[in-house]
Amino acid sequence: xxxxxxxxxxxxxxxxxxxxxxxxxRAGDRAAFDLLMRRHERLVLGxxxxxxxxxEDAQDASQExxxxxxxxxxxxxxxxxxxxLYRVTVNVCHDARRRRLSTVPVDDEPExxxxxxxxxxxxxEAERRALxxxxxxxxxxxxxxxxxxxxxxxxxTAEVAGVLGSSVVTVRSQISKARxxxxxxxxxxxxxxx
Amino acid sequence: xxCANWEEQVALLAGGDLETSEAATVERHLSECAACSALAADxxxxxxxxxxxxxxxLAEAHYAAVRARVLAELAKAPGRRxxxxxxxxxxxxxxxxxxxxxxxxxxxSTLPAPQLPRVVATAPMVERPVLRQPGSKRSxxxxxxxxxxxxxxxxxxxxxxxxxxxVGVIPSGGPVEEAVLSGADVQAVAQASLPAPPAAxxxxxxxxxxxxxxxxxxxxYWLFENTxxxx
Numbered sequence: 440x441x442x443x444x445x446x447x448x449x450x451x452x453x454x455x456x457x458x459x460x461x462x463x464x465r466a467g468d469r470a471a472f473d474l475l476m477r478r479h480e481r482l483v484l485g486x487x488x489x490x491x492x493x494x495e496d497a498q499d500a501s502q503e504x505x506x507x508x509x510x511x512x513x514x515x516x517x518x519x520x521x522x523x524l525y526r527v528t529v530n531v532c533h534d535a536r537r538r539r540l541s542t543v544p545v546d547d548e549p550e551x552x553x554x555x556x557x558x559x560x561x562x563x564e565a566e567r568r569a570l571x572x573x574x575x576x577x578x579x580x581x582x583x584x585x586x587x588x589x590x591x592x593x594x595x596t597a598e599v600a601g602v603l604g605s606s607v608v609t610v611r612s613q614i615s616k617a618r619x620x621x622x623x624x625x626x627x628x629x630x631x632x633x
Numbered sequence: 634x635x636c637a638n639w640e641e642q643v644a645l646l647a648g649g650d651l652e653t654s655e656a657a658t659v660e661r662h663l664s665e666c667a668a669c670s671a672l673a674a675d676x677x678x679x680x681x682x683x684x685x686x687x688x689x690x691l692a693e694a695h696y697a698a699v700r701a702r703v704l705a706e707l708a709k710a711p712g713r714r715x716x717x718x719x720x721x722x723x724x725x726x727x728x729x730x731x732x733x734x735x736x737x738x739x740x741x742s743t744l745p746a747p748q749l750p751r752v753v754a755t756a757p758m759v760e761r762p763v764l765r766q767p768g769s770k771r772s773x774x775x776x777x778x779x780x781x782x783x784x785x786x787x788x789x790x791x792x793x794x795x796x797x798x799x800v801g802v803i804p805s806g807g808p809v810e811e812a813v814l815s816g817a818d819v820q821a822v823a824q825a826s827l828p829a830p831p832a833a834x835x836x837x838x839x840x841x842x843x844x845x846x847x848x849x850x851x852x853x854y855w856l857f858e859n860t861x862x863x864x
Contacts, residue, residue: 469704469707476699476703477696477700480699484695485687485691488691494691494695498699501699502699502702502703505700505703506703506706506707509703567682568682568686571682571683572686575683590648590680590683591683591684612641614644614645614650615640615642615645615650616644618679618680619640619641619644621679621683625675626675
């Protein structure tokens with residue numbers, strides 16, 4: 440299991456260097472801010488991609504997250520930067536999803552393309568990936584965020600609760616429901632194909 | 634057929650979210666329930682597949698594109714970073730200070746205290762009976778009679794006040810004269826204006842004004858006679 444601290448270290452976010460870059464960025468040093476972005480871009484873009492489900496939206500969300508980081512440099516506490524970025528990324532992705540839902544209707548359980556033909560040929564790795572990614576769309580915002588942070592980002596349940604502003608009990612419930620929903624979606628799709 | 638009441642626990646077990654004792658309990662159930670055991674296997678496979686999909690790194694170009702977009706946005710407002718946060722802070726501080734000043738000005742507690750009347754007395758102001766006219770010739774007998782009458786009147790007034798108010802603040806022996814009402818420390822309100830006492834004669838009424846000062850131990854009684862003269 441990976442912790443927030445470990446995630447930050449993996450992102451090259453060692454405390455001393457991080458402090459220096461953060462302080463320099465606070466003073467208006469654009470190069471230092473670019474360094475901060477490089478250190479955390481995998482955390483931000485990776486999480487946004489898993490939450491948004493497509494690269495374009497994930498990049499839009501990441502841009503917004505980093506602009507918010509820039510605007511809030513003076514308020515941030517050094518030790519909580521990773522948690523702050525996770526929280527803002529989740530919020531930005533949720534906001535974007537709500538805007539999308541208000542303009543373009545999206546089915547909760549989108550129909551997967553079924554072109555007929557040999558099931559064996561269509562059961563390739565690419566399709567399997569697509570199926571899993573689509574199963575994420577069946578989840579509610581909170582379930583999806585909890586599952587992404589816990590199962591894909593590898594945060595502990597307590598850390599997920601901290602990022603989402605929920606209790607550990609709530610997060611455990613959301614995670615278990617999310618896993619079951621995804622499993623049921625995959626099972627239904629597989630049964631339909633047979 | 635899955636066991637509905639075990640599903641949540643099985644899902645948590647699949648992701649490694651159960652404590653050791655909880656996990657052991659669920660594992661025991663799985664060993665006895667084929668449906669739940671299959672569910673657990675499906676859940677584990679699904680999670681593994683999801684992790685596999687997401688462990689593939691995105692191309693470096695995608696990260697670079699985001700960085701470029703952010704820096705381009707920042708470049709649109711050069712110098713904004715150095716000013717913007719402090720401008721907000723200054724504006725908020727100024728607004729808070731202004732609101733505070735306005736609240737101070739408008740607050741009833743800070744308005745100048747209204748001037749209390751120095752003395753509020755409802756008793757009619759009457760002139761003391763003139764007992765002695767300057768230059769008038771009076772005999773010693775008349776003077777003695779007048780002095781005796783005044784002494785009796787004073788004693789009657791003291792008794793009257795004590796009887797009606799149960800207080801004995803009028804020192805005996807001293808003359809009952811008008812209270813000095815213009816003292817600066819008398820921020821008082823007249824609490825009572827006694828009607829004419831029953832014992833008063835038709836041609837002589839007693840008036841008393843009780844004045845309360847800031848000091849609760851000091852009460853000023855203003856006693857005077859109303860002889861009807863001047864009405």
